[in-house]
Amino acid sequence: MTTLRVESLRKTFTAQRGAVRAVEDVSFTVEDARFFTLLGPSGCGKTTTLRCIAGLERPEAGTIRLDDDVLSGDGRFVPTHARDIGMVFQSYAIWPHMTVFENVAFPLRVSEHPPSRAETRRLVAEALVLVGLEGLEERPAPQLSGGQQQRLALARALVRKPKLLLLDEPLSNLDAKLRQRMRIELRELQRRLGITTVYVTHDQGEALFLSHRVAVMQNGRIVQEGRPRDLYASPASAFVADFVGDATFLPGEVVEGGVRALGGIVRCALSEALTPGAKALLVMRPERVLVRSAPAGLVNEFAGTLRVAAFLGDHLDCIVDVVGTELRARAHPTAELRREQRVWVELPPEHCLAIPDDGWRPRALARTFDDDET
Amino acid sequence: MAATTVGRRAGMRIPAWRAEIVVAGGAALFLAYLTVVPLAMLLLGAVSASGSALDFQFTTRYLERVVTDQASLELLANSLIYAGGAAALAFALGTAAAWAVERTNIPARSLWYGLALVPLIVPGIVHTVAWLFLLSPEIGWINAPLKTFFGFSLSVYSLPGMIWIEGLHTAPLAFVLMSAAFRAMDPSLEEAAAASRADAWKTFRRVTLPLLLPSVASVLLILFVRALEGFEVPAIIGVPGRIFVYTSRIYLSLKLYPPSFGLAAAYGLVLLAISIVGLVLHRRATRHAERYATVTGKGYRPRRLQLGRFRYVALGALGLYAFLAVVLPFLVLIYASLVRVYSVPSLESLRELTLSNYSFILEDELTRTAVFNSLILGLASATVVVAVTAVIAWITVRTRLPGRGALDFLAFVPITIPGIVLGISLIWVYFTIPIRIYGTLWILLVAYVTRYLPYGIRGTTSALVQIHRELEEAAGAAGARWWATFRYILIPLLRPALVGVWIYVFIISLRELGAGVLLYSSQSVVLAVRIFDLRDSGNYTSIAALSVFLIIVLVTLVSVLQRIGGRTIREA
Numbered sequence: 038m039t040t041l042r043v044e045s046l047r048k049t050f051t052a053q054r055g056a057v058r059a060v061e062d063v064s065f066t067v068e069d070a071r072f073f074t075l076l077g078p079s080g081c082g083k084t085t086t087l088r089c090i091a092g093l094e095r096p097e098a099g100t101i102r103l104d105d106d107v108l109s110g111d112g113r114f115v116p117t118h119a120r121d122i123g124m125v126f127q128s129y130a131i132w133p134h135m136t137v138f139e140n141v142a143f144p145l146r147v148s149e150h151p152p153s154r155a156e157t158r159r160l161v162a163e164a165l166v167l168v169g170l171e172g173l174e175e176r177p178a179p180q181l182s183g184g185q186q187q188r189l190a191l192a193r194a195l196v197r198k199p200k201l202l203l204l205d206e207p208l209s210n211l212d213a214k215l216r217q218r219m220r221i222e223l224r225e226l227q228r229r230l231g232i233t234t235v236y237v238t239h240d241q242g243e244a245l246f247l248s249h250r251v252a253v254m255q256n257g258r259i260v261q262e263g264r265p266r267d268l269y270a271s272p273a274s275a276f277v278a279d280f281v282g283d284a285t286f287l288p289g290e291v292v293e294g295g296v297r298a299l300g301g302i303v304r305c306a307l308s309e310a311l312t313p314g315a316k317a318l319l320v321m322r323p324e325r326v327l328v329r330s331a332p333a334g335l336v337n338e339f340a341g342t343l344r345v346a347a348f349l350g351d352h353l354d355c356i357v358d359v360v361g362t363e364l365r366a367r368a369h370p371t372a373e374l375r376r377e378q379r380v381w382v383e384l385p386p387e388h389c390l391a392i393p394d395d396g397w398r399p400r401a402l403a404r405t406f407d408d409d410e411t
Numbered sequence: 412m413a414a415t416t417v418g419r420r421a422g423m424r425i426p427a428w429r430a431e432i433v434v435a436g437g438a439a440l441f442l443a444y445l446t447v448v449p450l451a452m453l454l455l456g457a458v459s460a461s462g463s464a465l466d467f468q469f470t471t472r473y474l475e476r477v478v479t480d481q482a483s484l485e486l487l488a489n490s491l492i493y494a495g496g497a498a499a500l501a502f503a504l505g506t507a508a509a510w511a512v513e514r515t516n517i518p519a520r521s522l523w524y525g526l527a528l529v530p531l532i533v534p535g536i537v538h539t540v541a542w543l544f545l546l547s548p549e550i551g552w553i554n555a556p557l558k559t560f561f562g563f564s565l566s567v568y569s570l571p572g573m574i575w576i577e578g579l580h581t582a583p584l585a586f587v588l589m590s591a592a593f594r595a596m597d598p599s600l601e602e603a604a605a606a607s608r609a610d611a612w613k614t615f616r617r618v619t620l621p622l623l624l625p626s627v628a629s630v631l632l633i634l635f636v637r638a639l640e641g642f643e644v645p646a647i648i649g650v651p652g653r654i655f656v657y658t659s660r661i662y663l664s665l666k667l668y669p670p671s672f673g674l675a676a677a678y679g680l681v682l683l684a685i686s687i688v689g690l691v692l693h694r695r696a697t698r699h700a701e702r703y704a705t706v707t708g709k710g711y712r713p714r715r716l717q718l719g720r721f722r723y724v725a726l727g728a729l730g731l732y733a734f735l736a737v738v739l740p741f742l743v744l745i746y747a748s749l750v751r752v753y754s755v756p757s758l759e760s761l762r763e764l765t766l767s768n769y770s771f772i773l774e775d776e777l778t779r780t781a782v783f784n785s786l787i788l789g790l791a792s793a794t795v796v797v798a799v800t801a802v803i804a805w806i807t808v809r810t811r812l813p814g815r816g817a818l819d820f821l822a823f824v825p826i827t828i829p830g831i832v833l834g835i836s837l838i839w840v841y842f843t844i845p846i847r848i849y850g851t852l853w854i855l856l857v858a859y860v861t862r863y864l865p866y867g868i869r870g871t872t873s874a875l876v877q878i879h880r881e882l883e884e885a886a887g888a889a890g891a892r893w894w895a896t897f898r899y900i901l902i903p904l905l906r907p908a909l910v911g912v913w914i915y916v917f918i919i920s921l922r923e924l925g926a927g928v929l930l931y932s933s934q935s936v937v938l939a940v941r942i943f944d945l946r947d948s949g950n951y952t953s954i955a956a957l958s959v960f961l962i963i964v965l966v967t968l969v970s971v972l973q974r975i976g977g978r979t980i981r982e983a
Contacts (some may be wrong), residue, residue, distance in 0.1 A: 051811075093884050117887035128884035143899070144889035193889065203888075347983045 039104060039233040041067040041090070046099035048085050059085040060096070061257040067250075070231035072224075077242040077254035083237045086254075090235060091124055091203055092117035102308050103201060118147075123194030124203040127210065129186045131178045137189055138174035141165060144197045164176070164196040167226065184215045191223075195230070202227070202234040204229040208243060220246055241281045245269065271390065275397045278320045278390075285326075285365045287319035288394055296391050299339050300360035305363055305389035316394040325388035326366035328355055329381045330374065337384040345373045356381050415928040425666055435806050435818065441799065442821040443862045449836035450828070453683070456676035456839040471679035486678075490639060490656040490685075493649075498634035500578025502627075505585025508729055512586075513593035515716045517725045524590075528973075529583045529737055532965050534922035535643035537958040540946070541740030542568065542576045543647065544747050544955070552743055563868035568652025577644045579736050581634055592626035625696050632693040636686050639830035647946065657682040658831045658925065665835070665929060678837060680831040685860050687827045716733060741962065747955035768956035777933065778957065781941035783927060785921050788937060792859035793916040797909055799860075800867030801875075808875045809883075819868065826865040830925025833858055837930060850932035858926040863916045870915070874908030907975060914972045926964065 048060040060082040065075040075083035088094040090101055092108065092115060100110025108115045123144075132140055141161045145152055152160065165171045168188035173181070181189060187207060207223075208216045208343060224247050227234050238244055244251045245265040252262040253276075261273045272278035275286055289298035293312045296303050296319050303319055311317050332338060341359035346368070353368040357380055366382060368374060460468035477483050508526065512518045545552045546567035554564040566572060600622065604614040607765050645659035655663070657678055664675040720727055747753050749764040772778045789810075800822060806812060807819045825833070837858055841849045848854045882904065886896040924939035938961060945954045 091884075091888055093887065116892075117884070118887075118890050118892050122888060124885065124888035126881040126885055128879050128881045130879060130881035132882060132885075132900060132904075143891070147886075147889065147891040147895045147899075186600070190885075193885075197890065 038069045040069055041073075041101040041201060041233060041235065042100075043086070044100045044102075044110075046086060046089060046096050046101065048082075048089060048094055058221065058257050060089065063099070063254075063257070063259055065252055065259060065262060067233055067235060069233055069248075071249045072227050072234045072236065072247055074236045074238060074244040074248040074251045075254055076238060076251050076282070078239055081254040082257040083254050084237075087203055087205055087235060087237045090201075091122060092120050106107045119195075119211045121200045122203055123197060123199040123201070125187075125190045125194050125205065125207045125257055127206045129190040129207075129210070131181070131186050131189055131193075131384065133177075133179045135178055136174065137165070137170065137176050137178055140178055140189055141193050141196050146194060148197065160196055161192075164192040167195060167230075168192045169222075183211055186213060186216070187219060191226075195232075200233065202232045204234065204236045206238055207236075209238070209240070216243075217337060223247065245281070253280060272320065272392070274392065274395060275318050275320070275399075278392070279399045283323050283365065285323065285363075286398070287321065287362065287364075289317060289319060291315045291317045291391070299362055299364075301339065303384055303389055304337050304386045305391050307384070307391055310393055311391055317391045318394045320392060321364065321384060321389045322388065323354075323365040324352075324367045325385060326357075326364060327383040327385070328357065328366045328368045328372070328374065329383070330378065332381045333383065335383050337386055337389065339382050339384070341380055343374055343376060343378050345379045346376055429821060431806070431810055431812060433537075434802060435810075435812050437817065438799065438803050438806065439814070439818055439821070440899075442803070442864070443865065445857070446821055446824040446828075449833065449840050449861070450683075452839040452843060453676050453679055453832065453836040455843075457671060457680045457935050459673060459676075468768065470673070473671075473673040474680075476678045477673065477681055486655055486657060486660055487681075489570070489654055490682075492570060493577070493645070493654075494635050494638035494654050496570070496574035497577035497581065497638035498631055501575055501581040501585045501634050501638075502589075502631055504578065504582035504732060505587075505630075506589045506627075508582070508586045508732065509589035509593055511725050511729060513590050515718050515722075515725065517718065517722060517729070519726070522591075523729060526583045526733065526736075527587045528969055530580065531918060531969050533580070533737065533740065533960060534924075534939060534961065534965070535580060536647070536922070536942050537639060537744070537923050537961060538580045538740055539576055539643045539647045540942065540951075540954055540958060541744050542579075544743045544753065544951070545739065546572065550754050550782075552739075552755065553929045566652075568654070569781045570654055572652070573644050573648050573654065576648060577638050577641060581637055582732070582736065584637070585630055585634055589626065592623055592630070596622055620889055629696040631694045632696065636689040636693070639682065639689070640686060640831075640925070642831050642928065646928075646943070657685075658829065661831050661835055662928065665838075672835070672838065672842075674953075675835045676749050679829075679835045682829055683827065683832050686832075690827050693852050744955045744958050744962075747952055748959050752950060753955075768952045771953050772957050772960065775953075776946075777936055778941055780934070781936045781938050784855075784935060785938040788855055788859055789895070789917040789920045790878060791856050792863060792920050795856070795860050796863045796867035797871070797913045798914050800864060800871045800912075801905070801909060803868060804871035804875045808872060809880070819872070822864045822868040824865075825861050828862070830858075830862060830923065830927075831929065833862060833926050834929035849930070850935060852935045854930050855927055855935055855937065858930060859920050859923060862923070862926050863919065866916060866919070867912055870908060870912035871905075874905055878904050911972065911975050914968060914975065918972065921961070921965065921968075 042188065043066070044064045046060055046063040047058070050057045050059050063082070063086055065073070075086055077083045078197075079395050084096060088110065089096045095114060096109055098110075101108045102110075103121065107113050108120055132143070136145070138161055145157050145160060151157070161174070162171065165174065168186050168191050170185060170192060173185070178186070178189065187210075190207070199288055204223075208219055211219060220243055227247075235246060236244075245268075246264055250262065251265055251268055252259045254260065255276050261268060261277045268277065268281050272281060278284045278286075282362065287296070287298040287303070289296040289303070291297075291307065291313050292302055293313055294302075294307070295305050296317050298319055305319065328343070334338070339359045340359040341364070343355060344358050344363065345356040347354045348370065350370065352370055353372060353374060355366040355368050355374070357364045357366055359382065364382060374380065455467065457473055458469055458471060460470040460472070495817045508930065512520055517523075543551075546554055546565055548554055548564050548566065548568075549558070551564075551567070558564045567576075596619075601618055602616055604618040609617065639656075640658065642658045642662070645654075645656045646662060648654075649656060649659050650663070661675045661678045661682070664671050664678065746756060748768050749766070750760055751763065751765055751767065754760055803818050803822055807815045828836070837854055838849065841847070841854060848857070878901070883896055883900055886900045891899070922939055923937070924943060927937050927940050928943060931937065936944070938957070942954050942957055942961075944955070945951075
């Protein structure tokens with residue numbers, strides 16, 4: 038049973054232009070055998086948080102507890118080498134002057150009570166089997182491919198059978214295909230070993246795929262934490278909605294039973310915070326927006342013009358102009374849709390989410406077109 | 412947070428940050444002693460009426476003299492013409508060679524990179540002496556036939572002669588720097604110009620040239636400062652020719668009767684000031700260059716100009732340069748080392764070849780002392796420089812200690828101090844403070860270590876920067892303590908680079924003349940100084956033998972360095 042508790046963590050860096058709060062009042066708990074992900078854009082403090090857990094950074098305030106042991110806080114600071122962790126770095130940090138075997142055996146050899154030669158050999162072999170690198174013991178580490186180095190880093194992190202596994206964007210240096218495969222393997226391995234894991238990434242797909250729980254970070258703070266499906270379905274802010282999944286944001290004024298937008302009223306459920314007259318943002322997931330070439334006479338149906346209908350294999354990526362507002366939608370790949378034709382979009386009320394408008398907007402709408410340059 | 416760690420005093424372990432502060436403080440004191448103290452003493456010495464800065468009597472006599480009197484103006488003019496001319500010649504030769512090697516299809520391209528090794532293998536004093544053999548008015552290999560057949564000879568004891576010898580010797584430096592500039596330039600910038608319908612000439616004028624301009628400026632400045640600081644040519648050619656520049660004037664103010672330490676310090680101050688201005692301008696030019704972002708670390712494959720038939724013309728031109736800079740000097744040295752009296756080669760002189768010069772230098776007590784001293788100094792200065800700069804590099808690269816930038820800066824300061832100026836500064840230091848090491852090997856060690864700190868810091872810092880921080884952090888995360896990380900990760904990874912820096916410092920210390928020539932005594936004579944001394948006594952054939960010996964030692968060391976360098980690259 039291993040539980041990681043982080044409370045009110047704070048870390049400041051002194052940069053050229055004064056102090057920068059890298060991590061501010063971050064608290065979370067990772068239950069036993071759970072896969073916990075810190076998700077956010079670069080500079081949001083996720084890696085700094087992980088490095089504090091590893092003891093590679095010294096936080097100014099807050100406590101970090103692994104079960105009953107205080108790793109950091111209350112005037113204590115356990116140095117990295119004395120923490121019962123395994124860590125995979127973004128660069129893999131495979132030691133180039135050692136063989137595969139020597140890399141994996143290193144954590145055993147430098148421990149307080151090094152195991153016997155035979156025992157070391159057995160434990161290394163076991164770790165290598167775990168990641169599918171058996172038989173490569175004598176290979177010099179620099180001769181491994183990127184994917185193999187990644188596995189080697191994982192074997193090295195696991196060989197001591199640590200209580201806690203820390204992963205710092207381990208997949209970001211792999212190409213797209215390999216990344217897909219490795220995340221499946223990583224998920225399987227973590228579920229099988231039941232090792233408590235903290236994972237850092239900026240890739241929302243990885244976070245949703247791998248995690249039991251995800252914490253979204255922004256400017257050094259955790260802005261929302263929850264199960265992947267809850268984050269996706271009920272983002273607490275436009276930032277979270279934008280970072281976890283695709284979305285079109287429709288700003289508008291709250292009225293009775295909906296939000297004024299798209300030249301009419303979009304019917305949706307309203308939380309208690311959203312009283313008539315308040316400013317709200319409607320969050321529309323593209324796959325929830327239905328596009329038809331003829332009106333169906335349903336609630337929340339709006340007429341518009343199809344600006345873009347790009348074929349992406351499993352769907353058509355559409356942009357519909359509804360009275361000057363561009364709305365993203367996904368249509369079936371076989372749908373007979375032509376550019377500039379008149380279409381009707383339906384926004385099913387149960388999938389329309391209204392959140393308070395805090396003024397945040399995605400950095401560039403151009404993001405929408407990144408995927409297809411047709 | 413720090414206070415609580417100290418207050419607790421729970422563990423046996425000294426908190427890492429405290430050990431860091433002690434080490435960094437020690438390094439700062441050491442560096443200040445090596446750099447700040449000599450410069451301060453130089454300043455004091457220039458305005459001090461008595462021989463010691465301790466019983467200080469202020470005077471502006473020397474400073475007035477070095478900036479106002481007629482001879483000083485001539486000195487300034489000579490120095491600027493000499494350094495400017497040598498820089499221009501070296502730049503022209505080096506850039507032409509760099510362009511041919513980087514941007515044309517000249518044959519045997521990779522072979523020419525060997526040119527870069529010339530200044531390492533042929534010390535300045537050896538090169539200068541060799542050209543004296545070639546251009547000596549009556550008996551030089553080049554002048555004797557000229558005189559016989561055309562009735563005139565080229566005067567080596569002149570400003571053009573000095574410029575020619577120095578420029579020829581520093582051209583490889585220009586070649587190395589300019590070929591780096593050519594290589595760093597993204598050829599797609601030129602291709603974009605071509606695609607915008609600019610012809611070859613317009614592309615060169617509007618794109619290539621403006622992009623290269625910062626590099627050109629910085630290389631010219633480096634070459635200028637190097638020539639200005641050089642002691643060999645001004646002393647060996649300039650002094651007999653009565654053409655004085657700052658370095659030789661400093662030397663003479665101490666060697667002529669009556670010696671004036673104050674005047675030497677004042678001249679040193681002027682030379683230091685010019686050198687600093689040059690290097691500051693150089694720094695500005697290179698900082699500007701970064702904004703041009705021609706260097707992205709990508710390996711570019713430039714389009715090469717197809718020379719056609721001119722390939723072999725270009726090859727011939729490069730070959731001629733290599734012949735003049737390396738082959739001819741080496742041949743004349745070998746010849747001179749095998750004759751009793753140097754003369755133009757004839758059947759007679761070739762019949763009387765002898766090894767007596769070699770046996771002379773082997774038996775000469777002073778030469779043996781010089782070889783021994785040079786080796787000791789080389790070993791000691793290389794070891795001290797590597798050890799000190801490795802620690803400083805670790806502090807500046809890996810820690811977040813406040814003031815770590817100042818450490819890096821201090822270690823770089825000596826690059827602005829010409830060797831001879833360092834010499835006069837150290838004389839002032841050890842005449843003033845009661846550490847009696849003047850005339851011993853210790854003062855030379857201090858001079859060498861100070862002088863080579865910048866090379867050390869550059870080598871160790873770049874090596875450490877290349878070692879990803881996460882490699883060390885991974886060891887910590889794997890349970891390794893500080894010493895285990897150091898022993899099993901850091902040292903093995905740094906070793907090739909440290910050995911490389913060590914050998915480099917060892918090599919350049921074997922050829923050092925400027926820093927040593929004011930500080931030695933008969934007990935602490937070193938190789939380059941011994942060559943310089945033999946010249947004073949007119950024993951030129953023995954100089955040739957000693958030069959050949961020195962070149963052979965240096966070639967051996969450089970090839971070892973090359974092998975280690977190659978391995979470092981393969982491992983990285």
